[in-house]
Amino acid sequence: MIRQLGRFASFAALAVSTTTFVAVAQQDQPKQVPPAPAQAQAPSAPAPTAEAPKFPPPDPKNFTADKPTKQDIDAFLTASWGYDQxxxxxxxxxxxxxxEGLSKVVVYVGDKTGQQKPSAFGFFALPDGKHIIAGDDVYPFGAKPYVEARAKLQADANGPYRGAAEKTLELVEFADFQCPHCKEVQANMDKLATDYPKARIVFQNYPLERIHPQAKQAAEYGECVTKLGGNQAFFTFANAVFEGQDGLNTADGAQLTLNSAVTKAGLDPAKVDACSKTPETADAVEKSVKLAQDLNINQTPTLVINGRQVPIGAVPYDMIKKIIDYQAKMDGIGQ
Structure with a gap:
């Protein structure tokens, strides 16, 4: 049977493994030491030549299931990983x-530079041909795995937005006002708005009440700011809330922080407060949460690029852009 290259890695980890490695490596690098004078330096040794990984040749005995085919799997992995050349x-x-109909798939993975040790990961392909189970989660599968999620977002992601009215290239941020990582990524979201003026960039409330008790109230205020003041007022409000995020740690502090943010957005805090207590507002927030849950989004902040989920808090900005450009190309969108 199959020879493994160590323990199986999870698909979720491998989906952004290159970007995660880069981020960690930058943090762990020692400070640079100034070089010695030229005459004191020893001749430098030639740099080692990197080699692409050499995987064991496939054994026909390991291909006992008819579906999915190798072509199906390659198409799926190209859609998922093709942004990383x-x-x-x-x-x-x-x-x-x-x-019956459930197949186990094993894939060896490495990188052309030879800098990362090759690894193996496995997943189960479900009989419906549209999903896989990797680790303890379910993921979409196929040559175009993000089509269904994209359609759902185009129909139901009704949060405040900036940029284009069209939904051809849609970047949907699921965030929680009390989430520290959501605050950290706002600078990158602003950069995306500048770098992709033809994109529609949507903010969807995803308050995680279990760990952030004031997040739902902040989300309700955000819904009402949008309703009463429009998209621009919302993003002014959102920036102010994130800047004053520490104030959300207590109920009293949250009220002061939210009122201040509403005022900065040019609205009346009393009117926004009254709106936030209506059943319609609560329903709007609940629908946004349900949308995240239906898409199997389990962390904030998550950026969904035409249906493709990216844990934006863990991915460097240049890699986010690379993924956006690749997904746009996959969807036939000219930049």
């Missing part, structure tokens, strides 16, 4: 399981 992989096994 250094990444290479080899489908090593497509195995039958005791469950």
């Amino acid at each position: 250094n990444r290479v992989w080899e489908v090593a096994a497509i195995l039958k399981t005791p469950v």
Whole structure:
């Protein structure tokens, strides 16, 4: 049977493994030491030549299931990983399981530079041909795995937006006003608005009440600021709330922080407060939360690029742009 290259990695981790590695490496690098004078330096040794990983040749005995095909898996991985030109992989096994129609897939993965150690990961392809189970989560599968999520967002992502009215290139941010990482990514969201003027950039409330008790109230205020003042007023309000995020740590502090943000947005705090207590506002926030849950979004902040989820808090800005450009190309969108 199949030879493994160590423990299986999860698909979720490998989906952004290159970007995560880069971010950590930058933090862990030691301070640079000034070089010694030229005459004191020893001749430098030639840099080692990086080599692409050499995967074990596929064994026909490891291909006992008819579906998915190797072509199906390659198309899926190209859609998922094609933005990273250094990444290479080899489908090593497509195995039958005791469950009719459920197949186990094993893939070897590495990078062309040879800087990362090759690894193996496995997932189960479900009988519907549209989903896989990797680790403890379910992911969309296929040559165009993000089509259904994209359509759902185009229909239901009705939060405040900036940029284009059209939904051809839609970047949907799911965020929680009390989430520290959501605050940290706002600078990148502002950069995206500048770098992609033809994109529609949407803010969807996803308050995680269990860990952020004041997040729902902030979301309700945000809904009402949009209703009473429009999109521009919302983003002014949102920036002010994130800047004063520490004030959300207590109920009294939250009220002061939200009132101040409403005033900065040019609205009357009393009117926004009254609006925030209506059933319609509560329903709007609940629908936004349900949208996130229906899409299986389990963390904030998450940026969804035409249906494709990216944990924006863990990915460097240049890589986010690379993923956006790649997804736009996959969707036939000219830049």
